[in-house]
Structures are given as C-alpha cells and as structure tokens.
Amino acid sequence: MTDRVRCYDCGNDYELGEQAHCTCGETLWLETDVGDFEWPGGGIDDSWRYADVLPTVERVGVEPGGTPLVRAERVDAFAGCQVSLKVEGCNPTGSFKDRGSAVGVGYAARAGYDWVGTVSHGNMALSTSAYAAAAGLECAVFVPSETPPERLELIARHDPHVFRVEGDYGQLYADTLSLEADVAFVNSDTPLRVAGQKTTAYEILEAFAPSVPDAIVLPTSSGGHASGVWKGLRELERAGLIDEVPRIYVAQAAPCDPIATAYREGRGTVTAVDADETIAVSIANSDPPSGTRALRAVRETGGGAVSVTDDETRAAMAELATTAGISVEPSSAVALAGVRKLSRDGELAADDEVVTILTGSGYTERLQTDVGQRTRTIDLADLETELDAIVGE
Numbered sequence: 001m002t003d004r005v006r007c008y009d010c011g012n013d014y015e016l017g018e019q020a021h022c023t024c025g026e027t028l029w030l031e032t033d034v035g036d037f038e039w040p041g042g043g044i045d046d047s048w049r050y051a052d053v054l055p056t057v058e059r060v061g062v063e064p065g066g067t068p069l070v071r072a073e074r075v076d077a078f079a080g081c082q083v084s085l086k087v088e089g090c091n092p093t094g095s096f097k098d099r100g101s102a103v104g105v106g107y108a109a110r111a112g113y114d115w116v117g118t119v120s121h122g123n124m125a126l127s128t129s130a131y132a133a134a135a136g137l138e139c140a141v142f143v144p145s146e147t148p149p150e151r152l153e154l155i156a157r158h159d160p161h162v163f164r165v166e167g168d169y170g171q172l173y174a175d176t177l178s179l180e181a182d183v184a185f186v187n188s189d190t191p192l193r194v195a196g197q198k199t200t201a202y203e204i205l206e207a208f209a210p211s212v213p214d215a216i217v218l219p220t221s222s223g224g225h226a227s228g229v230w231k232g233l234r235e236l237e238r239a240g241l242i243d244e245v246p247r248i249y250v251a252q253a254a255p256c257d258p259i260a261t262a263y264r265e266g267r268g269t270v271t272a273v274d275a276d277e278t279i280a281v282s283i284a285n286s287d288p289p290s291g292t293r294a295l296r297a298v299r300e301t302g303g304g305a306v307s308v309t310d311d312e313t314r315a316a317m318a319e320l321a322t323t324a325g326i327s328v329e330p331s332s333a334v335a336l337a338g339v340r341k342l343s344r345d346g347e348l349a350a351d352d353e354v355v356t357i358l359t360g361s362g363y364t365e366r367l368q369t370d371v372g373q374r375t376r377t378i379d380l381a382d383l384e385t386e387l388d389a390i391v392g393e
C-alpha cells in the first residue's frame, strides 16, 4: 500500500503529510490499491483482518473493530424498517474512534514520532490517548476551555497532556494541521484516521456478504466517519465484492446540522451554521472539515441527510436501552432517530435492510441524574413480600 494521498474531488495527489488539504481546498484520503482483495473469511475478529488494504503500521493497544452487528427485530416497529445495529460501543475505549486511532497512532509509532496529538473533547481524545499510551508515545490533546470536568476526567485517564484552549474551536482544528511541531496529529478527518474508519463499512459488508444492505445510517460530525464509510464502499465495489452500493444517510442533531442544511437547500458545499445547544455534544460541529465530502458521499450513493430534535434523540436512546439492551450516548441515538424519521418520510421502506451505526457507548458518560421510576428502597425483612408484589403486578 502506498503512502500517497489523493483529493477525492479533483484527483490531485500528494505525499502523505505533505499538506493538510488539496490546493483546491478539499480533503485528502489515502490511495488504496485493492488489488485482488477477497473477504478474509472466518469470524470478523478485529479490523486488522483488512491489513492488506490499510497502511502499514505498528500494531499498538487493544485490537479495534470486530464489533457486533445485531439484527434487532424488536426495534423494527420503532425504526419503520428492518434494522441492524452496528455496536461500536464494544470497541476498546467505547467508540468507533479506536479504528482510526489504531491506524493513526500505529503509523506515528512506526514512523518514529515521539508525540501524537488530537483536537477533541470527547471520544477521540480518550481513544487517541489510550493508543498513545499503549505505543509509549506522548499525547497532546486540545480541548475547548469550557469542557466540563467529568469529560476531562475521562480524557485524563491515559495521562495525555491536555491543553484547554480559549478561542475558536474550528480554527484550532485547522491550525494544528499546519503546525511545524514534531507531533503527528490524528484529527477526525485526517487520511490515516479515515483509513481506519473505513473498516466499519468493510465489517458491515463482510457480515452481509454476498448480500448487501439497502442503507447505512450514521451520526455525523466532522464528516470523517462518513468519508471512511464511503471510501470503504468504493473500494469494495472496485474489488468486485459488492454489486450494489448501499445508500449512505448521515444523521445530525437539528440544533447543529450544517450538512443536513446544505443537503436540504440543494447546495454542493457545506458551510458553517450558527448552532444551538444539543444533548448530542459529540457531534455538535457547526463547521465540519469534511462536511462537503460527506455531502458528496450521500449524493453519490443515493442517500441523504436528516436532522432530528433532541426529543426525538431521547426517544431513540430510550428505545435502544429498553428494547435492544444497548445503552448509547445521545449522539449515537441520533442515528436511530434519523432512521425513524427517514421511514416516516418514505425514504426508507418497511422491507429495507438498514444498518444503523451506534458510534459510542452510553456507559462512558452520565446521561441523567434520576435513578429511574423502578428503583425503590426496601427493608431486608420485607424482601419476599416486596418482590412478590412486583412480580405479581
């Protein structure tokens, strides 16, 4: 596999790391020679099974990927279609970010870097610092100054250097990629991270093979994951392993939905929006660096972009927890809320097979403070009568 990157839009190519963006302003991804790639066969254990189509890296940390794909029939009524759930919360640090961190940090380790860095106040910071720790590398994490202490505590567990930055967060993301510092930045839409994240699509399609799902729906922030899924599908089509490409739908929270806004307005590029607060903090990105690439992904696959209210997200989060037994963070629930909306809008049919990517676990953050209506305090002496009263209800 080469270490050259190519602009998805105009096709210009560069050495990896030579520049952050194409001269046309659009984003870059690694060139991949799929050659005569075949499904590896056997159980889908982890994402290194696709090493032939990934950059050569030092393997560090716990293997990412190999996450469950659950055919969740009990969620069909809510979703309005035949829904399968890709449970990315089962990755080592609880989110899909581990796929890209393993590749990005592993590449930095092989290239002889002492430092890696990232710009994130959530899952990516946690994931990057975990893989850096496993590689014996120092890690610099840049977070917005207002990041709450409970999030900092999670990020700090793997002992990175955390910089709370005052100033524009979108600008910070771009600025880190043009720094002269000897730090390998693995931000959310950089080519190595996107390469790792394409393995979500590989796993889904290998699980379905030789069939193909009708659609893949995922929550979208920077557009890096959607870009990775699109890249994966394109490669699999090129390798002759799929005849049809599933439609990609991106789901966003209505208070902060720049990609869905551009889609609704029929525009070809994504621009920044004035965002409001949302419970889906992990995907609240008002100026997504790969937004336009994500928009292209949905258009070229015949999919779309949808946004949902926080109340719709809460309903989907409760549905997943109480019907499928899966706790997800609000940003992941946005995807299922999006599926429901797409079904109601007639975009998805009742017999469509739809994979919903649940990007992150709900167990890595406190989602609410109440203990639930089914929690009660009883006296030990009343154990049997209390239980009888409930079981008999």
Ligand SMILES: [Zn+2]
Pocket: 007, 008, 009, 010, 011, 012, 022, 023, 024, 025, 026
């Ligand atoms: Zn270009």
